Amino acid sequence: MAFGGVIPLYNKRNGSWLLRRVFRSREKVLIFLVCLTFLFICIGPIFFLPDLRGGLSTKVDHVYKVYKQMQKAGPELILPPPPPDSGELGPIRKHEGVYHNVVNPNDIHLTDDKQRLMEKINNDEELRNMRVIEKPVVLTVSATPVNKVNAAAGQIDESVKVLKEEEEAVESNDIRAGFQSDGGALKGGSSSMVVQGGEDADPIARQRRDKVKEMVLHAWRGYKTYAWGKNELKPISKRGHTAGIFGRQDMGATIVDALDTLYIMGLMEEFNEGRAWIQYHLDFNQLRSEMSVFETNIRFVGGLLSVFALTGDALFRDRALHIARKLLPAFDTPTGIPYGLINVANGIAKNYAWASGGSSILSEFGTLHLEFVYLSDISGDPVFREKVLRIRDVIRKTDRPGGLYPNYMNPKTGKWGQRHTSVGALGDSFYEYLIKSYIQSNCKDVVAKEMYEEAVDTITKRLVLKSHSGLTYLAESKFDRLEHKMDHLACFAGGMYALGSKTIDSENSKTHMEIAEGLSNTCHESYARTPTGLGPESFRFTEGMEARALKSSEKYYILRPEAIESWFYMWRLTKDQKYREWAWSAVLALEKYCRVEAGFSGIQNVYMETPQKDDVQQSFIFAETFKYLYLIFSDDALMSLDEWVFNTEAHPLPIEGKNAFYRKSQGSTIQLQFDKVL
Numbered sequence: 001m002a003f004g005g006v007i008p009l010y011n012k013r014n015g016s017w018l019l020r021r022v023f024r025s026r027e028k029v030l031i032f033l034v035c036l037t038f039l040f041i042c043i044g045p046i047f048f049l050p051d052l053r054g055g056l057s058t059k060v061d062h063v064y065k066v067y068k069q070m071q072k073a074g075p076e077l078i079l080p081p082p083p084p085d086s087g088e089l090g091p092i093r094k095h096e097g098v099y100h101n102v103v104n105p106n107d108i109h110l111t112d113d114k115q116r117l118m119e120k121i122n123n124d125e126e127l128r129n130m131r132v133i134e135k136p137v138v139l140t141v142s143a144t145p146v147n148k149v150n151a152a153a154g155q156i157d158e159s160v161k162v163l164k165e166e167e168e169a170v171e172s173n174d175i176r177a178g179f180q181s182d183g184g185a186l187k188g189g190s191s192s193m194v195v196q197g198g199e200d201a202d203p204i205a206r207q208r209r210d211k212v213k214e215m216v217l218h219a220w221r222g223y224k225t226y227a228w229g230k231n232e233l234k235p236i237s238k239r240g241h242t243a244g245i246f247g248r249q250d251m252g253a254t255i256v257d258a259l260d261t262l263y264i265m266g267l268m269e270e271f272n273e274g275r276a277w278i279q280y281h282l283d284f285n286q287l288r289s290e291m292s293v294f295e296t297n298i299r300f301v302g303g304l305l306s307v308f309a310l311t312g313d314a315l316f317r318d319r320a321l322h323i324a325r326k327l328l329p330a331f332d333t334p335t336g337i338p339y340g341l342i343n344v345a346n347g348i349a350k351n352y353a354w355a356s357g358g359s360s361i362l363s364e365f366g367t368l369h370l371e372f373v374y375l376s377d378i379s380g381d382p383v384f385r386e387k388v389l390r391i392r393d394v395i396r397k398t399d400r401p402g403g404l405y406p407n408y409m410n411p412k413t414g415k416w417g418q419r420h421t422s423v424g425a426l427g428d429s430f431y432e433y434l435i436k437s438y439i440q441s442n443c444k445d446v447v448a449k450e451m452y453e454e455a456v457d458t459i460t461k462r463l464v465l466k467s468h469s470g471l472t473y474l475a476e477s478k479f480d481r482l483e484h485k486m487d488h489l490a491c492f493a494g495g496m497y498a499l500g501s502k503t504i505d506s507e508n509s510k511t512h513m514e515i516a517e518g519l520s521n522t523c524h525e526s527y528a529r530t531p532t533g534l535g536p537e538s539f540r541f542t543e544g545m546e547a548r549a550l551k552s553s554e555k556y557y558i559l560r561p562e563a564i565e566s567w568f569y570m571w572r573l574t575k576d577q578k579y580r581e582w583a584w585s586a587v588l589a590l591e592k593y594c595r596v597e598a599g600f601s602g603i604q605n606v607y608m609e610t611p612q613k614d615d616v617q618q619s620f621i622f623a624e625t626f627k628y629l630y631l632i633f634s635d636d637a638l639m640s641l642d643e644w645v646f647n648t649e650a651h652p653l654p655i656e657g658k659n660a661f662y663r664k665s666q667g668s669t670i671q672l673q674f675d676k677v678l
């Protein structure tokens with residue numbers, strides 16, 4: 001409505017109508033009130049409607065999050081899924097650990113998905129109400145007994161307090177074990193064990209190692225400043241980030257994943273900040289949403305076990321035990337093959353809807369052995385070993401099509417799912433854990449050895465190929481057809497072949513070492529053939545293309561370690577200088593393309609001179625990428641491969657009988673007073 005309808009805008013003078021220039025004061029008040037009401041209507045909702053209350057930036061964030069989730073959910077959210085081409089085979093899309101298969105419309109998991117959506121809505125509400133996590137309390141572990149620090153800080157969280165006797169045990173002996181004045185060197189087994197220090201004789205290597213350490217400090221400070229206690233950092237937006245694998249709640253994944261690296265690098269101030277956070281805040285009783293059994297095991301359980309072995313600090317063992325026990329309901333299936341996801345609050349477990357008719361994934365249920373066996377040994381609780389031995393038994397006794405292990409197995413029937421085999425995504429670390437279990441057991445676990453030899457022989461015969469120009473690569477098999485694509489994830493296999501070749505003396509050892517060299521070289525080629533010097537997520541081999549990504553969804557680099565990991569093993573096992581040079585090129589590329597003011601970010605296209613950043617500092621950059629780089633430029637005695645075996649997240653675990661830090665439990669099973677029985 002115009003003002004002219006309420007207030008007369010014209011005066012009649014000398015018989016003609018003239019526009020009024022001034023208003024009376026009552027009229028002015030009226031105009032002011034109308035304007036005020038109008039303003040109130042426009043701006044009021046920002047303050048009163050709950051969705052907008054956080055201000056415009058929160059709203060934009062919220063919209064962005066929803067948009068991202070829809071993007072992840074894919075077109076199935078809006079469109080009904082297209083029918084599979086034939087049988088259950090369908091296109092697979094993958095994005096950072098999330099793999100989509102075409103959804104079967106009758107799939108019971110669709111109902112599941114709806115439920116998940118509801119849970120998500122509820123969880124969002126919970127997240128809003130979540131407690132604020134304080135900045136770290138800095139402890140000086142070697143000088144200050146744990147109990148006294150607790151008392152001084154006056155903030156023991158009763159729900160996560162370890163038994164008093166255990167804390168005292170820590171105080172009295174073990175915790176100082178890693179803090180020797182000789183830089184962490186301890187007499188153990190037959191050799192002198194080095195877990196800190198370990199400078200190389202070569203001054204260039206020493207300088208390069210210092211650079212890696214500086215990068216770690218830069219990334220850690222960014223995380224500490226902007227995302228402390230969150231799972232990961234968004235180094236450009238400078239805030240926390242959490243992926244679904246972590247259960248969408250703040251569980252400090254970066255802290256747990258980084259801790260052993262900080263320790264090995266001798267960054268004790270940072271290590272102690274992390275330890276304090278774990279002591280006061282790492283509590284899985286707080287979790288209300290689903291998380292990945294596999295990721296929780298390799299990052300949280302593996303990370304904690306590693307720092308327990310390194311330091312002897314019972315806090316870490318007890319947290320590992322606390323978390324692993326939360327995962328146990330996932331193993332309650334007719335076969336003992338665990339589900340991939342668990343809601344630790346209610347013990348309800350299930351599989352990803354996209355995974356071959358509700359199957360479990362080989363690389364997930366096949367990557368528990370190292371952590372679970374070690375956990376049983378240090379806790380005295382046999383349950384963990386029993387779980388992984390049962391898994392092994394089932395997969396060993398089930399016939400494999402063409403000798404290859406398919407990527408999926410149904411946990412209810414024990415039948416293999418789709419006939420896909422990959423040494424990259426969905427298969428990778430299952431193979432890695434066979435040889436590493438054999439190593440961890442000090443070559444006593446001969447079943448693991450046999451399984452490794454059989455699996456690798458078949459892979460060698462069927463999937464290891466050479467390109468036109470002679471590059472060795474690992475293809476994938478889909479229903480007996482080869483796909484000439486290799487994932488960045490599969491680059492770990494260079495290291496695996498090398499480790500196997502050095503560990504098992506057989507007629508194949510030489511060939512396996514050649515394959516190791518070939519694969520490590522091909523992964524390097526995938527880096528060298530990009531302007532950024534960083535490798536793509538997947539690369540292909542066709543008539544006209546070698547070691548290059550084809551689709552845009554294959555061109556990103558998310559700070560992954562696998563190529564560097566294989567160069568680490570090759571350096572240690574061959575001493576060929578070129579592996580150090582390749583690692584150094586990767587350092588320079590990370591600095592140039594991934595470093596930002598608050599840390600390190602992945603990039604979206606390795607083939608662009610000025611790539612967009614993905615704004616995520618993955619927790620594994622600390623656990624793996626930085627650790628392998630640091631160790632490449634260290635003396636071999638530091639974290640010697642004769643004493644330690646690295647889990648798939650690069651958390652070192654001691655080799656039984658060869659490593660004084662194995663710390664096997666002498667007494668009865670450890671009870672934790674903070675465990676909630678489900």
Ligand code: DMJ
Pocket residue numbers: 429489560561562620648649650
């Ligand atoms: C890590 O979390 C582990 O190495 C896992 O086995 C697969 N890859 C990621 C990092 O790329």
